[in-house]
Amino acid sequence: MAAxxxxxxxxxxxxxxxxxxxxxxxxxxxxxxAVGSMLQALVGKALDAPF
Known part of the structure; x- marks a missing residue:
């Protein structure tokens, strides 16, 4: 056990x-x-969504 x-x-x-x-x-x-651009595009699409 000591080992x-x-x-x-x-x-x-x-x-x-x-x-x-x-x-x-x-x-x-x-x-x-590449990931930064993709996240920016995703946020841009979310903010441009019609309400």
């Missing part, structure tokens, strides 16, 4: 690292020019 003492901490470290990497990739995608 497994650090296992939980290392799993949290790997999970945190994976979450940070995913967040970095998501940030790069969302701040790209």
């Amino acid at each position: 497994d003492q650090g296992l939980v901490t290392s799993e949290y470290a790997v999970g945190t690292l994976a979450a940070c990497a995913f967040a970095a990739v998501l940030y790069k995608i969302l701040t790209s020019h």
Whole structure:
């Protein structure tokens, strides 16, 4: 049992690292020019909707 003492901490470290990497990739995608243009077009269509 003593050999497994650090296992939980290392799993949290790997999970945190994976979450940070995913967040970095998501940030790069969302701040790209193509996605920004697409979001601007979507908001523009929503604001031009007839009431």
